[in-house]
Amino acid sequence: MDKKFIPSQVEEKIYQSWEKSGLMKASNRSKKKPFCIILPPPNANADLHLGHAMYVYEDIMIRYHKFIGDEVLWLPGADHAGFETQYVFEKHLAKQDKSRFDYDRETLYRKIWDFVNANRPRMENQLRRLGFFLDWTRNKFTLDQDIVGIVYKTFKALYEEGLIYRAERLVNYCTKDGTSFSDLEVKYIERKDPLYYLNYGPFVLATVRPETKFGDTAVAVHPKDKRYKKWIGKEILVDGLIGKFKMKVVADEAVDPNFGTGVVKVTPAHDFNDFEIAKRHGLPSKQVIGFDGKLNELTGLYQGLKINEARRQVVEALKKRGLLLKVDEDYSHRIGVCYRCGTTIEPLPLAQWWVKIRSLADNSIKLIDKDKIRFYPRRFKKIAIQWLKNFHDWNISRQVVWGIRIPAWLCKNCREWMITDGTEPKECPKCESKNLQQDRDTFDTWFSSAQWPFATLQTTHKGDFDFFYPTSVMETGYEILPWWVARMIMIGYLMTKDVPFRTVFLHGMVRDKQGQKMSKSKGNVIDPLDMVNKYGADALRASLVFGVKEGNDQSLAEEKILGMRNFANKVWNIGRFIWMNRNVILSEAKDPSRMREKFSNKLRDSSPAKRVQNDYKKILKQVHNEHSKEKKKYLKLMDAYKFSQALGLVYEFLWHRFADYYIEELKEELRNGNIEVLDNLQNVYFENLKMLHPFMPFVTEAVWKVFNKDDSSILNESL
RNA sequence: GAGCUCGUAGCUCAGCGGUAGAGCAUUCGAUUCACAUUCGAAAGGUCGAUGGUUCAAAUCCAUCCGGGCUCACCA
Numbered sequence: 154m155d156k157k158f159i160p161s162q163v164e165e166k167i168y169q170s171w172e173k174s175g176l177m178k179a180s181n182r183s184k185k186k187p188f189c190i191i192l193p194p195p196n197a198n199a200d201l202h203l204g205h206a207m208y209v210y211e212d213i214m215i216r217y218h219k220f221i222g223d224e225v226l227w228l229p230g231a232d233h234a235g236f237e238t239q240y241v242f243e244k245h246l247a248k249q250d251k252s253r254f255d256y257d258r259e260t261l262y263r264k265i266w267d268f269v270n271a272n273r274p275r276m277e278n279q280l281r282r283l284g285f286f287l288d289w290t291r292n293k294f295t296l297d298q299d300i301v302g303i304v305y306k307t308f309k310a311l312y313e314e315g316l317i318y319r320a321e322r323l324v325n326y327c328t329k330d331g332t333s334f335s336d337l338e339v340k341y342i343e344r345k346d347p348l349y350y351l352n353y354g355p356f357v358l359a360t361v362r363p364e365t366k367f368g369d370t371a372v373a374v375h376p377k378d379k380r381y382k383k384w385i386g387k388e389i390l391v392d393g394l395i396g397k398f399k400m401k402v403v404a405d406e407a408v409d410p411n412f413g414t415g416v417v418k419v420t421p422a423h424d425f426n427d428f429e430i431a432k433r434h435g436l437p438s439k440q441v442i443g444f445d446g447k448l449n450e451l452t453g454l455y456q457g458l459k460i461n462e463a464r465r466q467v468v469e470a471l472k473k474r475g476l477l478l479k480v481d482e483d484y485s486h487r488i489g490v491c492y493r494c495g496t497t498i499e500p501l502p503l504a505q506w507w508v509k510i511r512s513l514a515d516n517s518i519k520l521i522d523k524d525k526i527r528f529y530p531r532r533f534k535k536i537a538i539q540w541l542k543n544f545h546d547w548n549i550s551r552q553v554v555w556g557i558r559i560p561a562w563l564c565k566n567c568r569e570w571m572i573t574d575g576t577e578p579k580e581c582p583k584c585e586s587k588n589l590q591q592d593r594d595t596f597d598t599w600f601s602s603a604q605w606p607f608a609t610l611q612t613t614h615k616g617d618f619d620f621f622y623p624t625s626v627m628e629t630g631y632e633i634l635p636w637w638v639a640r641m642i643m644i645g646y647l648m649t650k651d652v653p654f655r656t657v658f659l660h661g662m663v664r665d666k667q668g669q670k671m672s673k674s675k676g677n678v679i680d681p682l683d684m685v686n687k688y689g690a691d692a693l694r695a696s697l698v699f700g701v702k703e704g705n706d707q708s709l710a711e712e713k714i715l716g717m718r719n720f721a722n723k724v725w726n727i728g729r730f731i732w733m734n735r736n737v738i739l740s741e742a743k744d745p746s747r748m749r750e751k752f753s754n755k756l757r758d759s760s761p762a763k764r765v766q767n768d769y770k771k772i773l774k775q776v777h778n779e780h781s782k783e784k785k786k787y788l789k790l791m792d793a794y795k796f797s798q799a800l801g802l803v804y805e806f807l808w809h810r811f812a813d814y815y816i817e818e819l820k821e822e823l824r825n826g827n828i829e830v831l832d833n834l835q836n837v838y839f840e841n842l843k844m845l846h847p848f849m850p851f852v853t854e855a856v857w858k859v860f861n862k863d864d865s866s867i868l869n870e871s872l
Numbered sequence: 873g874a875g876c877u878c879g880u881a882g883c884u885c886a887g888c889g890g891u892a893g894a895g896c897a898u899u900c901g902a903u904u905c906a907c908a909u910u911c912g913a914a915a916g917g918u919c920g921a922u923g924g925u926u927c928a929a930a931u932c933c934a935u936c937c938g939g940g941c942u943c944a945c946c947a
Contacts, residue, residue, distance in 0.1 A: 157909070348947090360947055373947090409946060417947050426947070486946065536876065536942095543943085632942080662941090666884070670941095700886050700894065705877080706941080708884055712896050719909040730906035801886075801894080813911075820905080 154732055154859055158725030160689025160718075164851045167858075168281050176868055177288050179226035181620035188223035189621040190215060191606050191654075192287065193629045193637070195280075197231035197273040197294065198238045203663045203671065203709070204630060206283060206681040209694045209848075210660055210703075210796060211628045215286050216847035217791050218625075220872040226621055228609055229280065229287040231273055233295045235556040235598040236332060240493055242268055242555070258554055258593075265555045266296075279682055284690045284850045291613040295601050296557065299612040304601045305560045305575035307648055312572045314647070316509045319570065323428045324548060326501040327491040328446030332552040333503060340492040348484035349468065350414070352476045354389040354400070356381075359413030361486065362423070363471065364463040366393065367452045368441035369400065371419040373430055376404035378415050394470050395453040403434045422502050440502055460499070505550040506559060506594070513643035514541040520642060520652055529658045529794040530704040533631060537657075540635045547640075549600045556595030563590050603640035606653035627654040631661060631704060658794055661706040663697070684714050691849035692718035698848060699804070701797050720804060721852045724845065727812050728856040731835050734823045741826060769822045773833045776815045780806070780837045787844050788872075796848075803845050811837065835860075843872050 171177055179189075190211050195201060215227045242265045243253055253261055273294075280287060293300060311317045324333035346361045356372065372389065374381040384402045391398045407426055408417050421431035421438035431438055443449045448463045450456050455463050471477040489498035518541045520526050521534060528534040550559065562571045562578055566586035571578045580587045601608075606627070610618040627638060638657055645653030664670055665677040684693040695717040701707045783806045790799040815834070822830045839860075846853040846867055857867040 154906090156907075158907095358947080362947080407945095407947095412946050420947090424947075426945090532876075539875070540943090635943095696895095700884085702886070705885090710884070710896075713884080715909080716895055719907095722907065722909045726907040726910090728906085733906065797886075805894085812906090816906085817911090 154725075154729040156726075156729075158689075158722045158852055158855070160691065160721070160851060161686065163855045164282070164284070164685075164690055167851055167854050168284060170864070171286070171866070171868075172281075172289065174864075174866065176866060177227075177286050178290050179224060179288050179621075181614060181616040183224035183620075185222060185224035187226070187621050187625070188215070188218040189226040189228070189610075189624040190626050190628060191228045191609055191624055192230060192280075192285075193627075194230035194232040194293075194295065194602065194605065195276055196234040196237060197276060198234065198241060198269045199272075199276065201276060201279040201283075201681060203679055203681050203697075205279075206693060206697055207630065207660045207663065208285065208628070209283065209697055210658065211626070212283075212285050212694075212850070213698070213796050213847040214626060214628070214658075216850065216868070217872075219286075219868055220843060220846070220870070222871055224620075225286075226291070226617075227285070227287050228291050228293070228613070229277070229285075229289060230293040230605070230609060231276065231295070232598065232602060233269065233555060235551060235595060236330075236493075236553050238269060239265060239553050239555040240330070253554070261554050282682060282685050282690060284694065286850075291609075291617070293609045293612065295598075295605075297612065300601070300608050301557050302575060303608040303611060304557050304596065304604060305573070307604055307644065308560060308596075308600075309572055309574050310648065311508060316513070316647075317572070318507050318509065319504055320507055321502045321504045322507070322548065323422070323425055323500040324503045324505060325489060325498045326444065326503065327494065327496050328444065328499055329494050329496040330491060331444070333501075333505070333548070333550070334491070334498070339489040339498055341487045341489055343485060344488050345483070345485045346488075348413070348481040349471075350478040350480070351471060352392075352478060353416070353418065354391040355384070356389075356416045357414050357478055358416040358418055359481075360418060361484065362420070362464070364448065364455070364460060364467045365420045365423045365441060366418060366467070367395065367448070367455070368420045368422050368439045369398070369418045370421060370431065370439055371401045371403050371434065371436045373403050373405045373408050373417045373419050374415060375408040375410040376406065378408075378410040380415060392474075392476065394467065394474070395455075401434075401436070403430070403436070405430045405433065423500055425500055428500070438502060442499060442501065444501060444503075446499065460497075505548050506561070506592075508547040508549055510544045510546050510643070513647060514544045514639075516646055517541050517639065517642040520646060526642065526652050526654065527656045529656065530702075533634065533657065533659050533704065536631075537634060537639060540639055541643075544635075544639070547597075549597045550592075550594040551597050552593070553595055556598065557601055558595050559592045561592040563592065564588065565590060599636055599640055602637060603644040604648065606641060607645055607649050622649065623652045624654045626656045626658055628658040628660065631659040634659065659704050661701075661704055664706055664708050666708055666710040679709060679711065684711070688714050688718040689721060689851065691721045691851050695720065695800065695848050698797050698800050700801065703794060703797060720808065721849055723808055723812065724842075724849070724852050725856060727807070727816070727838060728842075728859065730816065731831065731838060732859060734831055735835070738823075738826050738828055738831060769819060769827065769830055772815065772818050773830065776811070776833070776837055779810060780840065784840065784844065799844075800848050803841060803848075807841050807845070811841065843867060843870055 192208065192211065195205055211227060215225050219225045245268065246252055256264065325339045326333045348359050348361055349363050350357055350359050351363065353372065374385065385404045387402050389400050389402060391400055407430055419427045419430050419436060421428045421436060422440040423442060439451065441449055441451050442460065446459055448455045448458050455466065458466065468477065490496060491498060518538050521537055528537060560573050560575045564581035564584060564586050565588040567581060567584040569581055569583045578589060581589060606624050607622060610622050629638065641653050669677060671678045681693060692714050696709065696714040699717060783802060787799050787802055790802065819830050819834065842853045842856060854867050858865065
């Protein structure tokens with residue numbers, strides 16, 4: 154054994170031995186209890202970051218359950234990450250002076266496919282470097298043919314249940330990227346914009362968006378506002394830039410009488426609030442801004458102007474006509490911007506596919522409430538329910554190419570939509586027209602990932618679904634609880650009439666030393682693979698768990714990883730010490746049984762050695778006692794998902810009790826060739842190796858292979 | 873505005889009803905020993921504030937103060 158544990162020399166070899174031996178391959182015919190985790194699929198096209206390294210919690214659970222005798226399956230996969238990936242690919246195209254508009258849809262899709270396929274092994278090898286006990290024979294991709302088939306089926310089933318509808322709704326539209334975003338994807342920033350006070354018929358009202366006034370269809374006031382009470386329900390005449398408008402005055406609670414003048418212009422096609430007001434009062438909607446971010450033909454001479462330019466010219470014209478009363482230049486408000494390119498999000502009306510959420514969410518709430526799905530840490534139960542209560546209908550249409558195209562066809566003749574399981578319909582069942590066109594949109598990535606637990610198990614090996622579903626644990630970051638976890642429960646329950654997982658375990662975010670969010674622009678990013686190369690996977694893994702309360706954010710400093718590397722080395726050197734003593738004792742007495750005999754004979758007389766014998770017996774008894782207490786507590790902690798404390802326990806025992814105290818106390822005995830002491834120490838050490846293995850799989854396996862045959866594995870042992 | 877979360881040693885955090893803990897940093901000392909990626913020791917905290925429950929509170933409850941995160945909202 155080397156003086157030091159050198160991870161880079163053994164880790165990859167050890168992982169290969171696990172993969173080659175088929176140790177990680179699960180059987181769906183086992184008599185054992187199934188324990189299954191589906192890996193949250195990382196983006197196929199991107200390198201892993203520290204957040205992915207947090208999946209070490211899953212590895213800990215998987216390896217632990219293997220030790221306690223379950224049939225374990227940890228199923229790997231990759232996500233196509235629709236918009237994200239297309240965005241990266243378009244940047245890649247831009248470097249070659251090309252853009253997505255240079256290709257037709259099929260070519261573009263194929264090009265992205267090749268791009269992703271070339272990059273995907275990198276991410277997968279990174280998962281291997283972290284030591285993850287994944288069954289690679291069951292590796293899946295969200296765009297695999299069979300997965301796509303299931304996604305079609307789900308969409309069709311939702312449609313047939315009456316849970317899918319098509320509606321024109323305001324979407325968060327990025328005019329630069331040419332796609333809409335879900336509410337959850339929009340980033341809000343604080344920004345200063347001028348607030349314009351306009352003469353508006355008999356009123357004065359304040360607005361930051363005078364350029365949308367062409368789309369106004371009403372004026373709203375608060376129902377209790379005395380100033381305007383007499384106007385409610387009346388029609389007013391407004392002098393506009395392109396003629397006079399007639400407009401209704403409505404009363405709505407959403408209007409804040411203390412803001413501005415207490416009068417609001419209602420622009421249903423370009424403002425979320427106004428859209429809601431219009432719905433409540435049956436007001437018409439008038440779109441005056443197009444998807445190109447320019448004003449349209451309804452705006453007269455302003456047609457073709459971009460929003461900012463239009464605003465400038467409108468303000469100018471209003472000023473000339475004396476319709477602009479004053480401008481508040483110091484007005485600050487929150488606006489939505491595209492989280493990728495920073496462009497101001499335009500609320501625009503677009504026909505989209507929607508999932509009716511209410512009944513799905515209510516079912517999910519029941520499941521969580523009754524603990525059919527349990528949450529760890531416990532506080533997330535309440536948070537999950539709260540999210541589900543506030544869920545709005547889900548827009549699943551995305552205007553990107555890279556994704557699963559929606560299996561919906563429009564009859565150009567009778568305007569009827571056909572939803573299929575993916576096969577192209579020959580003709581319209583209603584009017585028999587053959588003039589059909591498929592929807593150009595693809596599904597929101599979350600729509601396919603919401604089906605991931607059952608979609609994977611239904612498409613790997615025959616029998617997998619029956620044996621492993623519902624899966625045991627879903628482990629992921631708490632920040633995607635609403636995006637992903639909640640939706641998996643909703644869709645999973647609808648499609649399988651069962652929960653997709655029995656337990657949800659959520660981990661926190663990794664921040665830098667000062668508690669700052671890691672980001673490339675701040676330059677404080679820690680690359681997990683760098684750390685693996687420098688300190689070993691064991692050290693990185695342990696540092697992510699050690700001393701961290703489950704579900705809390707943590708600050709990670711490189712020093713901590715170094716500290717854990719030292720621990721790995723300590724574990725190695727305890728093994729080295731026992732191994733060396735074993736060799737010395739065995740070589741001194743070529744026959745170990747004779748050695749034992751000789752030794753016990755020697756102690757039979759009442760020489761001072763007798764006293765020593767009593768002492769070491771006492772110490773051995775003590776070390777066993779302490780260890781059995783340790784193990785009992787360990788099992789309890791592991792079963793309660795308190796992994797950090799379990800690791801802390803082993804760390805403390807192995808280093809500061811076993812090595813610093815017991816070995817020191819018994820060193821003299823070992824020098825005397827006391828093989829009984831050696832055997833006992835070795836047993837306790839081995840037990841601790843197994844307990845430590847889920848956290849630090851490489852060093853523990855490396856030591857195991859030294860003491861046993863090289864082709865043996867600690868994973869064949871049990872706890 | 874709402875929800876969640878945190879406030880414990882210089883820094884980062886565990887502990888969460890019964891004599892204040894870890895890692896890193898600091899100071900002093902050891903070293904032919906499995907490990908200098910080591911060992912021994914020291915220093916360092918009225919556990920954010922106030923009130924309450926209790927024989928007993930860092931730990932439970934209430935209020936407040938101060939960070940952080942998420943969501944919602946002002947035309």
